[in-house]
Amino acid sequence: MSFNPVIQSQETVDLLATSFAPALVMHRSRRDGRADPLWLQWTLTGVALFFLTIFIVIPLVNVFAQALAKGVAAYVAAISHPDALAAIWLTVVAAVVAVVLNVVFGTITAWAITKYEFRGKSLLISLVDLPFSVSPVISGLVFILLFGAQGYFGPWLQDNDIKIVFAVPGIILATVFVTFPFVARELIPLMREQGIQDEEAALSLGASGLRTFFRVTLPNVKWALLYGVLLTNARAMGEFGAVSVVSGHIRGETNTMPLHIEILYNEYQFMAAFAVASLLAFLALVTLVAKVVLEKRIARTTR
Amino acid sequence: MKIGIQNVTKRFDAFVALDRVNLDIHSGELVALLGPSGSGKTTLLRIMAGLDWPDSGSVWFGGENALALGAAERHVGFVFQHYALFRHMTVFENVAFGLRARPRHQRPSEPAIRKRVGDLLDLVQLSWTAQRYPDQLSGGQRQRIALARALAVEPRVLLLDEPFGALDAKVRKELRRWLRTLHEDIQITSVFVTHDQEEALEVADRVVVLDKGHIIQTGTPQQVHDRPTSSFVHEFIGDSVALPVTVTGGEVRFDGSPIAIDAQGVPDGGATLCARPYDIAIHAGSIAGGLTGEVRRLYGLGALRRAEVALRTASGEHLVEISTPRALPVGVGQIVSLAPQSYRLFPLTAA
Numbered sequence: 258m259s260f261n262p263v264i265q266s267q268e269t270v271d272l273l274a275t276s277f278a279p280a281l282v283m284h285r286s287r288r289d290g291r292a293d294p295l296w297l298q299w300t301l302t303g304v305a306l307f308f309l310t311i312f313i314v315i316p317l318v319n320v321f322a323q324a325l326a327k328g329v330a331a332y333v334a335a336i337s338h339p340d341a342l343a344a345i346w347l348t349v350v351a352a353v354v355a356v357v358l359n360v361v362f363g364t365i366t367a368w369a370i371t372k373y374e375f376r377g378k379s380l381l382i383s384l385v386d387l388p389f390s391v392s393p394v395i396s397g398l399v400f401i402l403l404f405g406a407q408g409y410f411g412p413w414l415q416d417n418d419i420k421i422v423f424a425v426p427g428i429i430l431a432t433v434f435v436t437f438p439f440v441a442r443e444l445i446p447l448m449r450e451q452g453i454q455d456e457e458a459a460l461s462l463g464a465s466g467l468r469t470f471f472r473v474t475l476p477n478v479k480w481a482l483l484y485g486v487l488l489t490n491a492r493a494m495g496e497f498g499a500v501s502v503v504s505g506h507i508r509g510e511t512n513t514m515p516l517h518i519e520i521l522y523n524e525y526q527f528m529a530a531f532a533v534a535s536l537l538a539f540l541a542l543v544t545l546v547a548k549v550v551l552e553k554r555i556a557r558t559t560r
Numbered sequence: 561m562k563i564g565i566q567n568v569t570k571r572f573d574a575f576v577a578l579d580r581v582n583l584d585i586h587s588g589e590l591v592a593l594l595g596p597s598g599s600g601k602t603t604l605l606r607i608m609a610g611l612d613w614p615d616s617g618s619v620w621f622g623g624e625n626a627l628a629l630g631a632a633e634r635h636v637g638f639v640f641q642h643y644a645l646f647r648h649m650t651v652f653e654n655v656a657f658g659l660r661a662r663p664r665h666q667r668p669s670e671p672a673i674r675k676r677v678g679d680l681l682d683l684v685q686l687s688w689t690a691q692r693y694p695d696q697l698s699g700g701q702r703q704r705i706a707l708a709r710a711l712a713v714e715p716r717v718l719l720l721d722e723p724f725g726a727l728d729a730k731v732r733k734e735l736r737r738w739l740r741t742l743h744e745d746i747q748i749t750s751v752f753v754t755h756d757q758e759e760a761l762e763v764a765d766r767v768v769v770l771d772k773g774h775i776i777q778t779g780t781p782q783q784v785h786d787r788p789t790s791s792f793v794h795e796f797i798g799d800s801v802a803l804p805v806t807v808t809g810g811e812v813r814f815d816g817s818p819i820a821i822d823a824q825g826v827p828d829g830g831a832t833l834c835a836r837p838y839d840i841a842i843h844a845g846s847i848a849g850g851l852t853g854e855v856r857r858l859y860g861l862g863a864l865r866r867a868e869v870a871l872r873t874a875s876g877e878h879l880v881e882i883s884t885p886r887a888l889p890v891g892v893g894q895i896v897s898l899a900p901q902s903y904r905l906f907p908l909t910a911a
Contacts, residue, residue, distance in 0.1 A: 454644040457611050458706075460631040461638040462658035462713055472657075476648040 320538045323531035335532035343509040344517035344533070347425065351432040351500075351513060352493035358433050359489050360482065363440025368474070370441075371448040372456070385441045388434055396435050397502025400427055423505030428513060431499040436492045440485035447481045447555075448474075480554040487551065491544045495537060561622055561716040561749045562587045563608060568617030570603055577603040578614070579773040588747045590740075592754055592764035596796070599770040601753045602721055608751065609638045609719050621716060634717075637710030637748075641722040643702045645694040651705050652690040655680055658713035680708040683742070700731040704738075711746075720752035724759065736763050757797045761785060769793050791832040791906040801840065801880045803833040803851075803871075805905070812905065815873040819900075820849025826905045835903035837883040842867065843897045844890050850897030853880075855890050869896060 292298075325332050335341065369375075370382060388396060402408050404421040414421060421427045455477060459469040475482070497515040504511045512520065514533055521530035563585040570578040578600045585591050593601040606612040608619060610631030619626040626634060645654050655677045659668055668676065681687040684704040686697075694702055703723060710718060723739070724732040740763050743750055754760050760767045761781040768778045769792075777784055777793050788794040795802055805814050810823045812833070821833075846852045853871040856879070860866040865884055870877040882898065890896050 454640050454642065455646060457631070458638065458640060458644040458646075458709075459657070459661070461609055461611065461634070461636055462661055462709065463632045463635070464657070464661035465632065468661055473646055476646075 317538060320531055321535050323527065324535040326531075327528050331528060332532050332535075335526075335529035336536065338529070340509045340512070341517060341529070341533055344512045344514050345536070347428065347511070348494050348513040348515075350425070351429050352490050354429045355432045355436045355493040356486055356489050359436055359440045360486060363437065363485060364444060364482065366441045367444035367448055370445055372453050382445070385438055385445075388437050393435055393496065393498025394502055397431050397499035399434075400430050400503050422503050423507070424511060427503035428500050428511060431503045432493045432496055435496055435499050436489045439488040439492065440482065443481045443485035443488070444478055447478055451477055480551055484548070484551045484555060487544055487547050491540065494540055562620075563626075563717060563749065563751075564618075564620035565604070565608070566618045566620070568604070568607060568614045568619065570600070570607065570612065570614045576773050578607075580617070581773070581775055583768060583775060583778070585749060585751060587749055590743045590750045590752075590763065590765045592752055592760035592767045593770060594754055594757060594760040594767055594796075595770035596755060598772070600773040601755075601770045604770070605719050605721055605751060605753050608717070609636050610634045611638070635713065635715050637707075637713065637715035637718045639703070639706050639710050639718070639720040639723050641725045643694070643699075643706045643726075645702055645706055645709070647694050650691050650693060651681070651686070651697070652677055654694065654705060655709045655712050657709060662713075676712060677708075680712055683711070684708045698731075699727050700735055703727065703735065707739075707742075711748075715748070718748050718750040720750065722753055722755070724756075725754075732759075739763060761797070769796065771796075788834075788904065790909075791834050794834040794904060794906070799837050799883075801835050801837055801882065803878065803880070805831050805833045807831050807905070807907075814851060814871070815878075817852075818849065819851060821900060821903065824905045826907050830908035832906045832908065833900065833903055834906065835900040837866070837881055838864075839900060839902040840880075840882045841899045841901055842869075842882060842884065842890060843899065844894060845897065846895055847897040847899070850899045852895065852897055853877075855892050855894050855896055858890075858892055867896075869898060871898075 324335075336345075366381070366385060370378060370385075401422055404410050404414060404427065406415065408422075421430070455473050456469050459473045460466075464472065494513075495515060496513075497519075500513055501516055501519075504513070504516055506512060506516060506520065508520070514537055518530050518533050518537075521527075521533065563583075565581060565583040565585075568578055568581045569576070581600070581604060583604075593604060595601045603612055607614050608626070610626070610629065610633075613627070621634070645651075646657065649657070656673050659673050659676060662668075677690070678687065681690055684707060686701055686704055686708070689697060689701065689705070694705070697705065703726075707720075707723075720739075724735050727735065736759055739752075752763070761784075764781060766778060767781055767784050769776045769784060771792055777789050779787075784793060785797055788797065791802060794800050803814055805812050805819070807813075807823050807826050807828050807830075809828065812819050812821050812823050812831075814833070819833075843850065851871050853869040855867055856870050857868040858865065860883065866881055867883075867890070868879060868881050870879055880898070
């Protein structure tokens, strides 16, 4: 094809101008000064859709396409390989532990920050965000420096035959560390907005502290808490950097799904790599839907 | 239940919310704690409820030391300004909350709970809302539910923190009357906090006026309104005109000019002359011994007419507003004399 792109685009403009001219005129006559002109709305929406397609939709579809490139049987074989299953299992374990620990400690942190007054509160609030602001590689290195052979607790751990780095506990620690802010960050603004009056009311009605927490505080924040759990889980399963540092990459033992994908890819097993990757991509889609649902519920409770 | 508050002091960092406060509340009484914001009235109420703790002093419920009990053990009903209803529970469950929270051996049976909640919803005239959620109710309805919830546990004392503060004027007036009637029916010792003097005077048996952490005066609404013991109470309760004056040898002067009024035994020195706007007579022209000024504005609808009069002083002018049921015999811009008919003089305190 040998058309001149400049002319082509000029033609397009003319075409647009003629076909939309009446609409534009009518639109202008009805303009109330607030709305952007129609052509601008369409152009901006078009640009946004174009970029979404290029950068998100096509890669995502490609993940599934590559995964199934050699047929369903090969796909099933790839994800049921013992090393793949071990990686899936380890990922699930790390995510479950991270979710449970962060729900407990994130809730306690949010409670302390929003319901009590104490010195150093603002420091605690910034510390909550620390895992977000440091590179995941550093998050991993921290644990090597603490528990590694050359680390502070290394010799003692070795003497007592406890393995943390390059073993499952290290992976769990790193995962908990990088996901810590999610629950606390979801809860703090909501609990701050709700104040402590509900708790005071429950208390003066004779309820114990535990009853107040489970019957009043928790129901008030449950959707935000679930939202935090969702994000924690998504990040825990997808975490690469911090886990990569502490893992040691022992196949079938200390590889999580993202690490396993990298190894497969480096060994030119593209189909298998994409097969495992498709599971993570699927998780992302589920997370996305759950996120939208939860956001609606939260909007309703904070009304 | 009789409440005794002795020497209670409470500080928030450098701010002294309550300074050695003493107060006795009799059994069955309905008491208003009245004061401007920052006067310590809400802090005092929260200390009675066990939601705040004094730095020193003691609180007695009958013969029992209330400070030895946590909020959950005091058996007080507390009503919050913003209702604090549990939003995820139905109205029924809100009211039943306190009964269900009791330890197992004291907990009423399910039919007994249903009966009690039903009775309370009848009492607050909102039986039809039992299965609704708080956000489906209006502010006035929510506050009545909050009251039913507080009463469900058969509290020894009912404490209300600005209970009508978040409601609009009309609902507020209705609920005030309703609370008064309710108190006459159930005769529970009740304390409510308000900054609205009209509310305190209308509802309470006894009014406790607070300012800056001190109790300034206590008495029946009639007493605090008609016989204030300080210029603060005079100005805070009811409309008031206050003028800075000096007393010398039984003669009262405003800005150096003598006024033809009695010094009421006030010692020499600075004093505040307080009068109700309707207790000041207004005469055309300048009269010896009166307060001379110029009429700035005349307004008012209905029975009362109001006049804004600028009294001339050496340092400028002092605006006062007076009111009278009669048509004023004066016009804007005219020179007039004001003569307080009924007034009180309060010596300036050291503070």
